[in-house]
Amino acid sequence: MKQREDIDPQGSARHGFLGWYEKRLRQFKTPVLIVTLLLFYVILATILGLAVAPAVWVVSSLFDWSQSFSGFASYWIRGAAVVLGYLTFGFAAILVVPVPNRFILLFLKPYRGPYYSLDVIWWYLHNILLYSVRYSFLEWVTPTPFNLYFYRMMGMKIGKRSDVNTTNISDAGLITMEDGVTIGGSATIIAHYAVQGYLIVQPVVIRKNVTIGLRAMILGGVEIGEGAKVLPNSVVLPKTVIPAGETWAGVPARKVE
DSSP: OHHHHHHSTTTTOOOHHHHHHHHHHHHHOHHHHHHHHHHHHHHHHHHHHHHHHHHHHHHHHHHHHHTTSOTHHHHHHHHHHHHHHHHHHHHHHHHHTHHHHHHHTTTOOOEEEOSSSHHHHHHHHHHHHHHHHHTTTGGGGTTSHHHHHHHHHTTOEEOTTOEEOOSEEOOGGGEEEOTTOEEOTTOEEOSEEEETTEEEEOOEEEOTTOEEOTTOEEOTTOEEOTTOEEOTTOEEOTTOEEOTTOEEETTTTEEOO
């Protein structure tokens, strides 16, 4: 019993509506989770609708203007309108989506316990917002100041002179990158993993001047010391601590002599 209490230390600490919701979630599990996520998807549609609205205006305005032309010129303008509308949506989403996420960050925290918990709901919602931009637009602005701005607004701590050349990031609000960090193309950083049916959400900390190679994977609870390197295609397992200045490689990653 002590192990279960260590895994899920906050299950009985909530009161009022949150306590009532936690009990229903644990009692009915999947149905309550599905209803919760469906309600949030409705809210997400409203949030993304704010980003889509200026895109609709751009497209409709240019379509109206295209009627002044005939033949190929008209279709060319309409085609450009669709592309401009998509780009308008993407940049608007980068600005709009982080706004509700600021509220979610108040509740997002390290967690170790069952999937059916209120703490996991906040984790779900944070990543749903993150993925709504990651899978719809973020590849177009990686790596640029735009993707760094988005990650910072989503709660990721990014130091000066750091570059993130990947969109494979989850749990941004639990990731810290200090100054001079380089994240290689298609690298993956996620601050969670699962063990024996339990979800573990633990922060990832990357110290100054670290280099993460192409397609490397960093998992929850990892801390990488200042000036260390993780070579391409390596997998750093959960809770690994890489000392400063060392080079690690392999699956699982180990120190390279």
